[in-house]
Amino acid sequence: MDHQTVCCRSFLPRAREAWLLCGGADALHREPMTPSPDLPGLFTWTGALADCPLHPTILWSEGGGQTFQAVDPYSFPPHISGFDLHLFGEGRHWHAHRMMGAHPEVRDGIPGVRFAVWAPGAERVSVVGDFNHWDGRSHPMSVHGGSGVWELFIPGLPDGALYKFEIRNRESGQIFVKSDPYGAFFEMRPNTSSRVFASRGYEWSDDAWLQRRSAPNAWKHRPMSIYEVHLGSWKRGVAGRFLGYRELADELIPYVRDRGFTHIELLPVTEHPFDGSWGYQSTGFFAPTSRFGTPDDFRHLVDSAHRAGIGVLLDWVPGHFPKDAFALARFDGTALYEHEDPRKGEHRDWGTLIFNYGRSEVRNFLLSSALCWIEDFHIDGLRVDAVASMLYLDYSRQANDWIPNEYGGNENLDAIAFLRELNRTIQGNHPGVLMIAEESTAWPGVSRPPETGGLGFTMKWNMGWMHDTLAYFQLDPIHRRHHHNQLTFGMLYAYTENFVLPFSHDEVVHGKRTLRGRMPGDESQQHAQLRLLYAYQWTYPGKKLLFMGQEFGQGTEWSEDRELDWYILQYPLHQGMTTLVRDLNHLYRNEPTLHAAEFEPEGFAWLDCDDASRSVLSFLRRGGDSQMIVVLNLTPVPREDYAIPAPHGGLWTVRLNTDSEFYGGGSRGSLQARAEARPLRGFTHTLRLDLPPLAALILAPG
Template identity: 50%
Template sequence: MIFNTALVDALMAGDHADPFAVLGMHFEGGALVVRALLPGADQVWVLDAADGATLARLERCGASAVFAGAVAEPSAGPSEGRAAPFPYRLRVDWHGTLHEHEDAYRFPSLFTGDYGGRPYEAMGAHPTRIDGVDGVNFVVWAPNARRVALVGAFNSWDGRRHGMRLHPQRGVWEIFIPQIGPGELYKFEIKTAFGATLLKADPYAFRAQLRPETASVVHALPAVVPAPPERQRANALNSAVSIYEVHLGSWRRADHGRRWLNYRELAEQLVPYVRQMGFSHIELLPVQEHPFDGSWGYQPTGLYAPTSRFGSPEDFRFLVETAHAAGIGVLLDWVPGHFPTDAFALAGFDGTHLYEHADPKEGFHQDWNTLIYNYGRQEVRDFLAANALYWIERYGIDGLRVDAVASMLYRDYSRKEGEWVPNIHGGRENLEAIAFLRRMNELVCSQRPEAITMAEESTSFPNVSRPLEMGGLGFHYKWNMGWMNDTLRYMQEDPVNRKHHHDKISFGIVYAFSENFVLPLSHDEVVHGKGSILARMPGDHWQRFANLRAYYGFMWGHPGKKLLFMGCEFAQAREWDADASLDWHLLDDPAHAGVQRLVRDLNNVLRAYPALHQVDFEQRGFEWISHEDRENSVLSFVRRADDGSCVLVICNFTPVCRPGYRIGVPAAGRYRELINTDQLQYGGSGVGNGVLATDPSGMHGRAQSLALTLPPLATLMLVLEN
């Protein structure tokens, strides 16, 4: 029946669950019937798409905005001539203005449900062409919705205009909108099973509006980035890895601090600086779209969209390409552990707890007032695991630092007794999250073996950075939070008391080879009242800088890859403020400039001497000379490379110069200082050794030894000259 009051009322109320069964062209009662819902239209005609001929004028259905009419002579069946559906266009009189357009309801479905581990290739908004007509195909997962419609400026944000087609077997809704393209704003209007209407951004959007606006933006799926072998070599366990962690909004600001640098300006300024400083990688605090600046990106709402704060997706890709051209890898902080409760995003997406757990004991993160993903749901696992691959494949990202892994591994994380739900075995481990992390790492390793993943994991959960086939989680690296906490506590002690806390500085070696560790001095150590790293060093002005330099020397000599948060490389004096630029003016002070020069030289030495990086994760790459001189707060050890070459590291953590301090050495010969953190050029007192020859005085169980002058509060690195 062409006209049906109940049907028209349902369409006008936006309450018809299957508009594709009604709107568009259908064979009914022996004729082809066209229906169109066009609020605001005065008249509507059907045109033949082949030649533009007018085929019919549609009649308004009562006082509604539904227009309907037959466009072909009655026929015995749909296979005879023009009785079969054919391409057509609509001419619409909008209050005296005529406009011709394609009807979204004449186009077939493109969704096959087969996306081979890359759902982003089908889900979301994809510019495409059907039957010679350009447009955008939209797909969204909302299995419990009563109805889903696409809204945007192209339909005056009217949810009645473009109700979507349901694929019930997958719980997804789809529609092709002709004659629109990249740059269009859109959302999904979802009517829940309970009758409420929600307006949601696209979880798979490749671009999003700048906050406080929340619409998704049509953008083409970025092309796949080739995987050059040199990137895999740079990420390898035996490479020199020194990471510069950056918050893009506060590294440096333009116009006297009034605006952010954009991605292209960062490519021009940040990348050359990182290269000059000798870092191998830049790690970016989350760049996925997020609504609240104060979250620093750790509460993302658009996992597939680079934040529009700093430009377009193409601009972000330019930043990555510029870094690669300079020989610098790019790592992203990635947040699969939780998401914010903002109404426009994932929370209660289709009126049910779709992405999150329904039980707050499982689905609500008490520390951050956020929601926890339901890792037991296949579509959620696919959404997240594919996102990890997306950034690597489509932007050439070299690796992901996975945030808050500990909060994912344990069901009782930050919860009291009675506030959490045990797993099926009655234990505290989150078996579903563990399976997800293993699957994510497997996907990344199998599809992009040049890339790496790093876990920010603060507990002693075993085998985080061990391969899947060994029962591990499959991460390449794990942040060494224990080392960071112990050594910072040690450095905060007055040097006169350090002999009572000597184990804190040496204890890291006890477990240094149980995982593939990164030594992190990250943003978390310079916020929330902790002050800067420099501010935590004891003593007067000179001693604070000397302590910091000695600490950095120890860190670069210690087994493990290195990570330093921006500003720490020049001894930022105040706590990090995400709303302001770093204090670059401090470099006018020789003390700050000296620390910056030291970090640059440490990075250059790290890269130049394999003994300092090649065997970071095996006992054979490290040997104590002595960790027992707690009375003088002195440590000494050897770092070794595969070819047997070595670097000696000696640390004096008291402000006392120690002439004639003897240490045993691996071999006789002349040893030259590579690094002396007390050099004048670094702001030190200038006490040093230059080149020293061994003598056959036994020490520390070795036949040969050196008599050194240990500078006050300093670290030395020495190498045997050939």
């Protein structure tokens, strides 16, 4: 064939007739394409090069009188650069999500969608969807050499088009149909297809917030009170309908601001197929769940929070993923994202698979997921779930069910290296963004820099403090004298990490009851002890976290299937509880004494931690030039004329009494007292106070 002619072929498996649209823009005409006698669906046109556009349009009929047309996708060359592929193969492509997945774009004036997927074990990968009858013969992709990255640009796809990848394994010939690992949007469960999402270019209005956030290490000395939320069950609409992201922006954000919280922490909104997993078994690591709206709707929720002065944290789960056949598990017929050996690649307890952190492309996947939420959705921090399960090769395993590392130890060296890289990358590029570890063991240096041997997180949940505290409070007060050390022991390690004090969703499910339900006694005593517990949490060194519903004394265990028990707010004790939480938050935020030195030993001193016989604790909080005294009476016995040490003389006034009638108490106890110059327990002065039963007093000078 000479250079003046060209041959155009198109494979249209359902077509009966096909035509090529030829000629210039002013003189377009249809030229019939010749069907192949040997391969049904293959059509060919041969003609003058001048008559064939650079990007030919094919028309075809499938019978019934209807005609379809599309621009030939194979007239567009591959777009992904060699440099991108090099970074991806080395595990240094921080923004792999901008290369992989489905991206609406315009090529040579023609709108379409560029698809890319990593499937090195495949001999064929096709894009299938509602636009091609889910037929893998229609849109096979091309592979970039040995990278395992497949790519195809398909012109003319509409926003919202459903798609998956059909993958034929090279060795077995098996065919798998998978959702997009890098998908930006998904169908509403139980359907599992990915959706093309063409953002309209969301216009953020939170520049001032981001600028304030970016001050390095400012979070250490700022108050941080976190309201943990499961969006699907905080509040529901008519007939149990989910509230959308935009509705939640209108209702949740003002509520959180009114209660005085500084941040919300969302249980995972990464797309997930099963409501009962609460989002912790994610299949869409780059996509806000479609249960509540579009990705831009989610941006609006975050933006609204920032405009209201509320930070947004996201629970993020790089420790494991579910075995669902439509998602990551054996993605191309091989153990691609997971380990082949189940002794390294499977969580026995959870029935999930463990990421292979030693594989460059998997590290890319997770690292770019984290950066996507921070950069594309303006998330202020990630709470990394189940870090302990990542650190230990023998986590929750029998003795013969794990493989030691190369040195014979039980540490997962690849996971450790990944976590350090993750924290270095995020904090190095986004100062002020928080990385919080849910880590339940005594692993040293979780919130210390990698260069000193730490993991590099900014903070860690204090699970030991939480367990000891709740174990103590659920005791009958008559027995508490024998367990006094459960409240004092935590101070021995309080400054080994930067701690968050969590009363999270995990403490109010699976038969554990609510926080109020754990307290002994009648309803009035339960409320009194819950108020006491919150005063202890808010005045103890460390950032604060409280799961939704506990701020008003939720009566029943949390369930993802229903909204919170909002109706109980009509009752005075519950009204008092939410008033107390609001007042504690405002006191904590407004008084540097309570937040300026939460991670430094100079911010705290015991006044008397030894009175186990009467179950009374007293301590001093310091911040800047100011001081506050906190006294906890942990029994239902009033303590009159009770002596505690004081750091100096003068008048001390009660700033908050959890027994106040405003909170549902009896308004007992001292209002103020003058410290006398009588040494006590190493301090120069003594205060004598009347302590109300099951209550806390917070005092300040003056």
